[in-house]
Amino acid sequence: MPNCPEYVVILLGSISIGAVPTPVNNNYTAAELARQLRDSKAKLLVSAAALDSNVTSCLECAEDPLLVVAHGTSRIPGAFNIFEILKDPKIPNADIVEVSNKDLAIMPYSSGTTGPPKGVELSHGALSVNILMFSHPSVFCGSFADDKIQNIYLSVLPLFHIYGILVVCMVGLHTGAKLVTLPAFEPSLYINTLKKHKFDMLHLVPPLLNFLVKSPDITRETLSSVKSMLVGAAPVSPTEAMAFKDKFSEDIFIQEGYGMTEVLITNMTPSANERIGTSGTLLPNVMAKIISTDTGEDLPPTHTGEVCLKSPGMMNGYFQNESATSSVIDKEGWIHSGDVGFFDEDGFLKIVDRTKELIKVKGLQVSPSEIEDIIRQHRRVLDVGVVGVSHERFGEAPKAFIISKEEVSEEEIHRFLEDKLAPHKRLTGGISFVDALPKTASGKLLRRDLKNMTL
Template sequence: MFVLRCCQRARVAHLLSMWTPREASTRATSICHHATHTYSTQALYMPPRPEENVIYSPLPPLELPEQDAHNIIFSRALKWSNKDAIECGITGRKYTYGNIVDQALRWAGVVSRVLAAPSSKRNRLTLFSVNAPEFPILLLGSLAAGATVSTVSPNYTADEVARQLIDNETDMLVTDPKLESILIDALTKIKKTIPIFVSGVSAHGHPNIRHILEDSSKPFAEPVQSPLKSTAVILYSSGTTGKPKGVELSHGAITSNLHMFTHPYFFPYLPTTQEYQESVIGVMPFYHVYGMHVVNLITLYLGAKVISLPAFTPQDFVRNIRDHKIRVLHTIPSILNFLCESPEVTSADLESVRVVLCAAAPVLPTTTEAFKKKAPNPILFQEGFGLTETLPSLITPMDDERIGWCGKCVPNTEIKIVDLETGKALPELQRGELCIRSPSLMTGYLNNPVATAETIDQDGFLHTGDVAVHKDGFVSIVDRIKELIKVKGYQVSPSELEDVLQQHPGVVDCAVVGVDDARSGEVPRAYIIRKDCNTTEEQVHEFMRHKVAKYKQLKGGIVFVDTLPRSSIGKILKKELKAIAP
């Protein structure tokens, strides 16, 4: 834990005051007023000229912040400078809000110098790391230097990392000691030399980030004021279909969503005061929009505390719930299932929990009821919906729990359910594609204007690829148009796995589908036309083990077939494949 000297603190406060827009002070007052949790809606909001069958938020539109992502967090952090911002749930290593600002601006100075080199062309930095308490320092500091930050899953193989580095054209890399060799292998594959910084002791002589952050001789950088339309982060998602694509999220998309999603009509954190501070567990991957935005940025925006865990392990997860008296539990269906079913999780372990916020994939009503029965106190169960491309857009209101529905629109957000053939907006309880329009939508897919145009229509609605129904302003996801496979909340692209499989010399053709799995929700299964009988299941599994992450492995099995069923235009009929058991 590092202490910021008084003179340094004054310097940071002075720097931040110089970059705070004139409107920020009045808006901060408005935000604090919202945080009292006394807001109520006697009548639902309806715009003056509503469009037919378009669903609006029950709240009127909010005036949105005009600060960029790092400066809005920095300016609010000054109110809570002595409170802990993030702590490792394993080692106890932690940083206060004052430390976050101090060390982020110190890191910004390093990033600025690296990106000023002639070899730097895109001003992009890539984080390849597990969840750690240094994450918000590195994220915010990189943004303060004017960089665009991209993230890579720590589960990726060198091949997968290489593909992403080719796409995002990064100029600087940050990693952990345990992942350093994978990153070096990836750079070897693409024949590139890119500056690497390691959060810890490097086995290859790369600079140690923790030493840099501790070095008080390193000067603070002055945080840049980024245009709201400029890209803050590039997060990878398979979108509504296809291979992983870089989702460009602007500073304005992030800061608008921070303000919209945290309205107390919807969001469950209690206000941060001198006497009270909310703590939440950060086990959701920080490279993912849930971990980066919902768990990290929103929590920091509200002055709460993140307990970071590098991975989900049952004992550590439950211990941190108990030790930190977690009141609001961020979770996904697979973790919720564990809490309900494991005999090692007792009612006493859940004594502090009052709110469960579940997202990433649909959860069964039976699971929510089982958790409510196991918890010793009344539980508000909130479901939410959002994509990397939309940021969180729907959430259950605080006073209107409906199990099986993923909530209502947050302020400044509109949705419609459209007919899959005509595109016409549908009335209540009719199935169609969920479309979302809000200030928090992505700018587009990196280097992919065609996919962007296919996803965001001319009216500004983003087509999610999810089949949904609506009633009374609530939305329920009932199916998926897209072929993505959701493995414990992770998105797995069938076409990506198919491309990898076809690199195997014994594979002539193949198709991958998702099949139901009690533990993971879904798992990938491959149907393969092989060259001859010498190609075995074991050989294919071994081939894939070195090519893709663990959660992308073909745990649904491998089925060798003579032909793949196709439509008249040659499209593989994957629904027919699912009927063929392994």
């Protein structure tokens, strides 16, 4: 479903009775939805009634019967209406189930460093410790300690994304914030909501930050109540951050964070030490090291290499996928992030590159290999390579380099992908037809060389 108050009720209610919710992008096609339902072995699907057609197509190819609960009046035979359930006094509340910290609590999907999305097993302990770490006074910029002020958070970042789930929803509720949900980003609705509610903290991704800076309809007065903002999910341009301060107020504290679904949040700008252009310092109880991308040896401060992390809030592993788990978590328990960066002498992390293949579109993960597999299904495509290219509004966008068996147009490829990929996975970065793709002797695609072809 899109963001709404009932989403939070269902998410936290499921966790409290020992069930394991697996959030799904509500923009997914029926095929993408079916894949996650099969992979997660889901038993029940909660969906917006407006998405009935997608759900119906998905149910037709489901391996096992699925119980459907609709957010609204559904046309699907046998579907329950969530509003009728919540309002019916005859339906008893379920008993809260005792669970251990190690028990699975929630299973968002992530592509990790490569490959298609996989179920990330996050325990009750992992969620709890992250909420507590993030809420620590040395980190949290909110004013919840002052009982005369209540934080108000704008929940427009999708609740299927770990940023929306953990940082906005769970940390917000834990610290006493009021959540105002928006079903999606729509400029006029977003602006009107900013004007109506006096938000003291904003949760942003770089495209939203860019929108605030560029929109003439958002003035200094619109954000007069804002004291701080947190930007995450993708690197922030220092130029854009300073443009925000110039337009609105130099006193607005800009926090940046770093993490990944597999390890949740590991770094944050300390509440007393703004450092624009970095991802902040380690949260309590989190360990990190930088290793050489060539030798795997540990590197000292200021040296650039792959970021490796250990945290009491990290995942148990990928759901029923030992090979993918072992490719990310080494024998000593370190998660290899696939991000390249360094810690400065003050302990601030700076991300400069990545070894992982993922494309970040509006802060959302996109797996190039997933797109490639679908494009190869086109009868005129011989081979394809997909990489991320810079995009003014989205940060990055997928671009395909295609070797065709016979003549095929860009338009035909775009049409072919329409009902197979969610909008953020489509080839917004363009299509180029080529005679060859750069590969190793063993046939592995050299994405870095392919990316250089876009420069």
